[in-house]
Amino acid sequence: MVYQQKPWLKWYDSKIDEHVSVKYASLYDFLEDAVKRFGDKPAFTFYGKVFSYNETKAIVDRLSAHLHSKGFKKGDRVAIMLPNSPHYIFALFAIFRLGxxxxxxxxxxxEREIAFVLEDSGARYMFALDAFYPKVKKVQADTYLKHVVAIGFGExxxxxxxDKYFEEALQTPVTVEEAPINPFEDVAVLQYTGGTTGVPKGVMLTHSNLLSNFNQVCDAIYNACEDVPESFKMITVLPMFHVYGLSSVALCGLREGANQIVLPRFDVAEVIETVKREKPFIFAAVPTMYFGLNSQPELLKEAGFDQLYFVGSGxxxxxxxxxxAFKKITGASIMDGYGLSxxxxxxxxxxxxxxAKEGSIGIPVQSTIVRIVRETEDGEYVxxxxxxxxxxxxxxxxxxxxxxxxxKDTEEALKDGWLHTGDIAKMDEDGYFYILDRSKDMIIASGYNVYPREVEEVLYQLEGVEEAIxxxxxxxxxxxxxxxxxxxxxxAVVTEEEILQFGKDNLxxxxxxxxxxxLAELPKSAVGKLLRRELRELELKKVQA
Known part of the structure; x- marks a missing residue:
């Protein structure tokens, strides 16, 4: 019962409540509240173009009118395939406004992956960068997609x-009512994540899920800070197409009235120069971004990371x-964390x-119970x-x-209200948690989850491949x-180079x-099961040698 007693609460600042408070009826209601509070303050800066909170809502409302004019109904799915830009937020909240x-x-x-997500989700509408438009159109006939809004920043x-360009879509002369939302039941986002079966799964995140989580993060970062600047900046370089960048960065920035300096992709020199020029209040990234920053110590040490209030990683x-290494170069500590889609x-x-404790991912956020359990022989978790x-x-x-x-997948992941992560961890006597190992097969490459089975299923499509691990x-x-x-x-005659190219073409x-x-043979168990772990252990021994 020690976990239910929440020993980590003793570390909570007096300004942090045990339970998160969410005052919004929906995600669009949240945007309206932010607009009322921050009005003409800058919300997003994108290569010199500034969008205020008022302008953001005006664009969102016109965009929702365009979707409505195309027959959009509550519950319809809309795909977004964009790099970071204010347009991501415009599209997102236009969708939320209509339910x-x-x-x-x-x-x-x-193309294969785009087609799968479009077909699996049943998306009928899509916002896509015009550079991706040809790929989308190639697979459209095999999906439910009927209308695309293209976003372009050049010719x-x-x-x-x-189909329409974004600017044309904004000309729709229609006003529509906001859809009624049940925040606990109505899904706001489908976040596709890899599957151990080789099939990506759409994680259903409700309005309440997202509202709760970014408020949990915002409360922990900002509530205890007595000197949050009235007009502060943050760099939004974590991809919004992933829920970490969307929830913990972009939505948090909107709640706090930040001016988000939006970068479409991570470039070491550009990030360092942006931090140096803009002097942001906080910065969040994934480990590979910090690896890249650490690789340029002479530039990094002049960036001014030691002046930031919070530098986070996840x-x-x-x-x-x-x-x-980052602290030695910059004087700033990276605060690590843990989450999942x-x-x-x-x-x-x-x-x-x-x-901070070395190697620890920290303590649970508000309204959250975390347990470390083992399964008994009779299937109980203790x-x-x-x-x-x-x-x-x-x-x-x-x-x-x-x-x-x-x-079935939902039933396996959610048992009696508990989300089973598959990750191996421990808690110390102070309530700090440590990740010891991840789900046994999952790979995390550059911050992205890669499930071997999905890659293997693609390799099996190459003529001549009999087995793959x-x-x-x-x-x-x-x-x-x-x-x-x-x-x-x-x-069969297939070269390693041909296999690599096939992977590039299809993943x-x-x-x-x-x-x-x-290899002439892949390791198998007595019942013929391919032994992934055995190969990995052999390869790790080679690396360590």
């Missing part, structure tokens, strides 16, 4: 009949040595008021003693509604890199194998 569901589409997806391209384990995403992190390893399970208002159209290996820059082991069919860059080894 729609935003489908997050990774801009790195290839326009020709669009198919019925999305993947942060190596202690990289955190130490199924929890919108933040569960645990190190807020500014908590003394708490392990403090300091011992077990599976980390979570209960809180940020935990997903379930997986889209996958009741995919593993993750330590990589100084990516955290982990993907390696494939392949057994060819008898008589997002972070999923595609970076190394391939063709």
């Amino acid at each position: 729609g569901i935003a489908v997050q589409v990774n801009p790195m997806y290839v 326009k391209i020709a669009l198919a009949e019925g 999305g993947a384990p942060l190596p202690v040595e990289q955190a130490k 199924e929890a919108a995403p933040t569960v645990i992190f190190n807020p500014p008021f908590v003394p 708490d392990v003693p403090v300091g011992e390893a077990g599976e980390l399970i979570v209960k809180g208002p940020q935990v997903m509604k379930g997986y889209w159209n996958r009741p 995919v593993i993750g290996l330590p990589d100084e820059y990516r955290g982990e890199t993907v390696k494939a082991f392949v057994k060819l069919k008898e008589g 997002a860059p972070y999923k595609a194998p970076k190394a391939v080894e063709i």
Whole structure:
């Protein structure tokens, strides 16, 4: 029962309540509240173009009118395939206003992956960067998609009949009513995450899930700070197409009235120059971004990171040595955390008021219970003693509604209201948590989850491949890199280079194998099960040698 007693609460600042308070009826209601409070203050700055809070709402409302004019109904799914830009937020809240569901589409997806997400979600509308438009149109016939709004920042391209550029869509002369929302039941976002079965699953995040989580994060970061600048800046470089960048950064920025300096992608020199020029109040990134920053120590030490109130990390384990290197160069400490798409995403992190412990991911956020458990022979889950390893399970208002159209997967992940993460962790006597290992097969490459089964299923599509095992290996820059082991069919002639190219053609860059080894036989158990762990252990021994 020690976990239910929440020993971590003793670290909470007096200005942080045990339970999160959410005063908004919906995500669009939240935007309206922010606009009332911050009005003409800048909300987003994008390469010199500034959008105020008032302008943001005006664009959102016109965009929702356009969707309505195309027959949009509450519950319809709308895909968004954009790099970071204010337009992401415009599209997102236009969808929320009408009671729609935003489908997050990774801009790195290839045609096969785009088609799957569009078909699985049943998305009928889409916002896409015009550079991705040809890929979308190639797969449209195999999906439910009927209308695309293109966003471009350069020379326009020709669009198919019925599709519109963003600027044209804003000219729709219609006003529409805001859709009624049940925040606890109505899904706001489908966040696709990899699956151990090789099939990506749509995590259903409700309005309440997202409202709860970004308020949990904001309360922990800002409530205890007595000198939050009236007009402060933050750099939004974490991708909004991932719930970490969306919830913990972009939505938090809107709540606090920040001017978000939006960067479409991570570039070491650009980030350092932006921090130096803009002097942001906070900065959040994934470990590989910090690896990149650490690789340029002469530039990094002049950036001024030591002047920031909060420097955070998430999305993947942060190596202690990289955190130490960053502090040595900049004088700033990186505060690590833990989350997952199924929890919108933040569960645990190190807020500014908590003394950091080396290697710890911190303490749970408000209204959240975290337990470390083991499964008994009769299928019950019992708490392990403090300091011992077990599976980390979570209960809180940020935990997903379930997986889209996958009741069996939902049942396996959510048991008696607890989200089973599959991650191995421990809690110390002070209530601090430590991740010891992740779900046994998952790879985290450059902050993205890669499930070997999905990669293997693609490799099996290459003629000549009989068996495939995919593993993750330590990589100084990516955290982990993907390696494939392949057994060819008898008589087949396929080169390692051809396998690598096939992966590049059919998988997002972070999923595609970076190394391939063709073996005469792959290790198997007595019942013929391919032994991924055995290969990984052998490869790790080679690396360590």
